[in-house]
Amino acid sequence: MAKTRLAVVGVGLIGIRHAELIAAIDEVELAAVADPSEVGPREAARLATRHYADYREMLDRERPDGVIVAAPNQLHLAVGLACVERGIPAIVEKPLADTLEAGAELVLAAEAAGVPLLVGHHRRYNPMVEATREILARGALGRLVAVNAVWAVRKPAPYFDATWRRTTGGGPILINMIHDVDCLRHFCGEIAEVQAYGSSAIRGFEVEDTAVVAIRFASGALGTITLTDAAPSPWGWEAGSADNPNIAASGQNCYRFLGTEAALDFPNLTLWRGAGPEPASWADPLAATPLAWAGHEALPQQIRHFVRVIARAEAPRVDGRDGLATLAATMAIKQAIATGRPVAPAAAPAAGARA
Ligand SMILES: NC(=O)c1ccc[n+]([C@@H]2O[C@H](COP(=O)([O-])OP(=O)(O)OC[C@H]3O[C@@H](n4cnc5c(N)ncnc54)[C@H](O)[C@@H]3O)[C@@H](O)[C@H]2O)c1
Structure with missing residues (x-):
């Protein structure tokens, strides 16, 4: 059976672990990595895969079956949207995004496009x-x-x-x-x-x-x-x-x-x-x-689950809305600190709210 081709955007602390696991797991193949810093070409060479400085170029040229987004929080929306626009399922590392608005935008875009979106709360796979x-x-x-x-x-x-x-x-x-x-x-x-x-x-x-x-x-x-x-x-x-x-x-x-x-x-x-x-x-x-x-380690289980989600054999265990609810509770904590008052997590946007 053909291997599922996965790519990683951002090969820093956690992206390297994802890339190494993909290279080691039988049913998947590391199609490429994207990272504009000097670690990108180095890690690509070490893991015998292709390197791109620009993740959009990587998505267009490689057309991976799935992407793990392990870039800084502030880039999750842009990279996640680039995957969704191309119909490519993605695991976006936690937090889903750096703001609640950005997280909601990504979830609604994925829902509108019917593209599976997972959030990397990998502990749930333990x-x-x-x-x-x-x-x-x-x-x-x-x-x-x-x-x-x-x-x-x-x-x-x-x-x-x-x-x-x-x-x-x-x-x-x-x-x-x-x-x-x-x-x-x-x-x-x-x-x-x-x-x-x-x-x-x-x-x-x-x-x-x-x-x-x-x-x-x-x-x-x-x-x-x-x-x-x-x-x-x-x-x-x-x-x-x-x-x-x-x-x-x-x-x-x-x-x-x-x-x-x-x-x-x-x-x-x-x-x-x-x-x-x-x-x-x-x-x-x-x-x-x-x-x-x-x-056992949870990250390999998350990757195996991702393969089944890409094949539409399973629904995401931690989908965009679940990740958004966790982000809303976390942002409520930040708001409570900023205001000194109790805060209720913001409600999720209605499905289709974007359209
Ligand atoms: N699930 C976990 O346990 C876990 C652990 C650590 C980090 N994270 C999350 O993973 C993400 C990355 O964290 P980290 O600690 O690995 O950060 P890091 O700074 O070590 O790595 C981020 C990498 O992204 C690269 N990058 C920057 N701009 C980019 C772009 N435009 N395109 C592609 N790559 C780009 C950087 O060069 C860097 O190599 C964060 O969202 C973080 O919250 C999750």
Whole structure:
């Protein structure tokens, strides 16, 4: 069977990983990469593929079956639209776009053209995520009361050489916290309202280096997220899950779910509950039961899923509207920080609103 030909736009930190995976996965072929910087030709030569400085030229000449958009956030709309206009399915890395308006424009354009659009919230392809969702959905914790999430790392100084990461449209809320927002939406349901504080006191950039968020879910459950890219810690998705070779694994938990009958930590998936039929009271000892799950890296699963979406054999697991809802909740956090007031995520545009 002919291999699915995929191209990558932007071969920086994450684009290189996508390109390497495509080159390594049997059912796909790396058709070309586009990147105007000096890394473009270098990576293309290393991966034995063609290089283009201009992604439009690459799309027109190569006509790939699908594209992974891994350029800076501020370019996602332009590159995504170029794919949609040519009828080429795309995975756009998260955030879907650097503004809500840009994200909505891309989603509506893809819907109008009938072109599959996926958003790179790759954590959803990790089996421990589905295991957790299933544990929560079957009521193993009773009614969900609250959840807390931490993502704390110290990024290396050269990471910030790329201007886009420290200016409007970049920053760790849009680059990193958006993953946790997406996971919490996936686990706990829609976010009704957020309150938040942000700080740039450590790095002094235009964008935040630290933020804390309080969440009210539509279900009535409450949540918090603590984020910083300026403090070393063992707590965060990648450290806990060992799902990213660029971040040292710690095996520590990054989420804690609290229910009326039991508690669950994540990603270790240990269920804490009393031995009796009634929920444990504070004096009752809690038994810790490890729940089994088989982990693997999520990014290759996302690529395999993309192949099936391109063949129209599956619907996108995280489609443009899903990515837009996560972006809306994330932008609500930024707005809450800017205004000092609680903010509800903006509603999605009606289908066909563009026309
Ligand atoms: N899913 C994840 O876990 C994950 C991880 C990291 C980054 N990301 C996202 O991926 C995107 C890229 O992040 P990064 O950290 O790899 O950034 P990066 O700065 O390391 O890489 C971006 C690359 O895009 C290139 N580029 C710039 N303009 C371009 C253009 N016009 N056409 C083609 N390429 C262009 C740059 O030269 C650079 O090589 C961002 O949207 C980021 O939020 C996702």
